[in-house]
Amino acid sequence: MTASLPQCPRPHGIGFAVAAAMLSATLTAASEAQGAPMSTRTISMNNVEIATEAFGDPSDPPVLLVMGAMASMLWWPQAFCERLAAEGRYVIRYDNRDTGLSTGYEPSNPPYTMDDMAEDAVGVLDGYGIDKAHLVGMSLGGTLAQIAALAHPDRVATLTAISTSPVGTDTASLPQTSAAYMEHAATGEAVDWTDHAQVIDFMVRDTRMIAGSAHPYDEAAARALVTRDVARARNFTSATNHFMLKGGEAWAGRLAELEPPLLVIHGTGDPIYPVEHGRLLADTVPGARLIELAGGGHELHPADWDTIIGAIVAHTGTGE
Helix, strand or coil: CCCCCCCCCEHHHECCHHHHCCCCCCCCHHHHCCCCCEEEEEEEECCEEEEEEEECCCCCCEEEEECCCCCCHHHCCHHHHHHHHHCCCEEEEECCCCCCCCCCCCCCCCCCCHHHHHHHHHHHHHHCCCCCEEEEEECHHHHHHHHHHHHCCCCEEEEEEECCCCCCCCCCCCCCCCHHHHHHHHHHHHCCCCCHHHHHHHHHHHHHHHCCCCCCCCHHHHHHHHHHHHHHCCCHHHHHHHHHCCCCHHHCCCHHHCCCCEEEEEECCCCCCCHHHHHHHHHHCCCCEEEEECCCCCCCCHHHHHHHHHHHHHHHHHHC
16 A cells, blocks of 8 residues: 655645654764653643653753754764763753654544644643753754743743744745755655555655755664664554644744743754744844754754854753
8 A cells, every 4th residue: 555645845834744853864873872851751631641851950940942853862862962961051951742652543533723733832840740841942843942931931941943934924926945955845645654674765865855954864874763763653543633734823923922932943954844934933023043054954964063052052051
């Protein structure tokens, strides 16, 4: 059986396959070395279970990492979380619905919206007994974090948006997903999404397509990470539900109302959301700061971690 999937990115941060969610695939085995203490917890809320992991000292300022479409918590690399925790932050990552070990649904009919996924982020904070946290979202995760910050400004100390697009904003005049990526995405129509080997091959190609030009791409590391993610998931095909999501309509034209201090981080070579999306996001929110990663793709490349982690630490220090 061949599962048919969308061939183009969706509004509000929904991208095709891994592209709207995935980080750089240059994760090495060393990046999973032991560092800051890590604990696991499953949060139950509204008939949904969300699998989470936390790094560092619970007495430190909390930072919640929100990943994008089809992406489990693994796409926030453990080494990234440990390094951020070592800077004096209590770091929490989690599996979105329909990914990893969190609640999943039958493919093609998701009974939830992007607004529900944004509420999941707030629910994770509730599960940890955290009143207010710093949110860091990437791609669709950046969209969800924007919605959460708009809906619950009292729960969000600061917001960092990485490789994403402004919520509730007309982006039709901006550059869109590259033609090269769209050509690759169209090949997803031929993938049997119940066949793990085909899925892994496609997703590895996807990570190459979304990588930037500034740093080397590591295909072996990409394959190891993708293979682990597919094997770990309860039903990996369910993650394709993310392409059918709606939501965020209540915030149309209201992004400038965002209250938490905003940091935008965006690669200048992002083929999914060209850097103009990040620039518009920063221009729309009063007081926002923009950091552009020269040659960076739709990714968190380890070579950029010093810049990214340093910026997050500095930014989250403003809302402690």
